[in-house]
Amino acid sequence: MNPLIQCSHVDFGYENQDAVVDVTMDVNPGEYVCIVGENGSGKSTLMKGLLGLLKPTGGVISVSDELRRSGIGYLPQQTAAQKDFPATVREVVLSGCLSRRGNWPFYSGNEKKLAVKNMERLGIIGIAGKCYRELSGGQQQRTLIARALCATDKLLIMDEPITGLDPSAIAEFYEIIRKLNREEGVAILMVSHDVATVVKEADKILHLKREVLFYGTTKEYLKSNAGYIYTGGA
Numbered sequence: 001m002n003p004l005i006q007c008s009h010v011d012f013g014y015e016n017q018d019a020v021v022d023v024t025m026d027v028n029p030g031e032y033v034c035i036v037g038e039n040g041s042g043k044s045t046l047m048k049g050l051l052g053l054l055k056p057t058g059g060v061i062s063v064s065d066e067l068r069r070s071g072i073g074y075l076p077q078q079t080a081a082q083k084d085f086p087a088t089v090r091e092v093v094l095s096g097c098l099s100r101r102g103n104w105p106f107y108s109g110n111e112k113k114l115a116v117k118n119m120e121r122l123g124i125i126g127i128a129g130k131c132y133r134e135l136s137g138g139q140q141q142r143t144l145i146a147r148a149l150c151a152t153d154k155l156l157i158m159d160e161p162i163t164g165l166d167p168s169a170i171a172e173f174y175e176i177i178r179k180l181n182r183e184e185g186v187a188i189l190m191v192s193h194d195v196a197t198v199v200k201e202a203d204k205i206l207h208l209k210r211e212v213l214f215y216g217t218t219k220e221y222l223k224s225n226a227g228y229i230y231t232g233g234a
């Protein structure tokens with residue numbers, strides 16, 4: 001089984017300052033991987049690097065041919081401006097097809113079908129005509145997940161996805177991700193501060209503190225020094 005993403009001794013930095021050093025990890029089809037660590041430990045930097053938004057200053061990143069063709073489904077941290085976006089749910093979801101398509105300005109029949117399929121998958125087909133900014137935080141989150149799945153349903157990448165959600169929307173979010181991962185085989189790569197929950201959900205943990213403090217299965221993580229200290233012995 002070829003990895004979807006593979007990093008070998010990768011470094012990232014800004015203006016000659018290293019922010020992430022010597023990361024070796026991979027994300028395989030169907031895996032659920034979480035990146036944890038304190039503020040400023042390099043999690044978002046690594047994510048930007050994996051998305052190809054930042055060039056590595058050392059090491060090698062390989063992305064599977066399929067992901068290279070389709071683009072990677074990415075759920076960004078939401079800004080206030082994005083929450084206020086004046087478009088319908090259908091339009092936001094369809095825009096996830098843009099990375100597949102070059103410059104042709106009209107959506108094809110297949111792209112429209114894909115958007116419908118992903119709105120059905122996320123239970124938002126009934127609100128397809130509603131304006132995005134009028135939705136609850138949980139509905140906005142579902143819309144963005146459906147959008148990301150229009151690029152590819154092999155891998156979903158998320159940066160701090162539960163920020164700003166209320167407790168019931170958080171529980172619903174983890175349930176949706178679990179279902180996509182366990183039942184539909186979508187690989188998940190998530191940056192999270194919610195370590196107490198992710199050690200119950202994820203298969204693998206990467207704990208960063210500029211360099212890798214731990215990388216391996218969640219089970220091993222909970223037994224490791226880094227995991228024991230960071231999770232408070234959860």
Ligand SMILES: Nc1ncnc2c1ncn2[C@@H]1O[C@H](COP(=O)(O)OP(=O)(O)OP(=O)(O)O)[C@@H](O)[C@H]1O
Pocket residue numbers: 014019037038039040041042043044045046
């Ligand atoms: N655009 C940038 N230019 C220069 N330095 C940056 C930039 N973005 C991040 N850094 C620095 O890189 C280091 C890692 O930051 P990063 O945002 O990746 O950490 P993080 O683990 O995602 O933090 P948080 O949990 O607070 O989001 C920090 O020292 C930060 O100040």
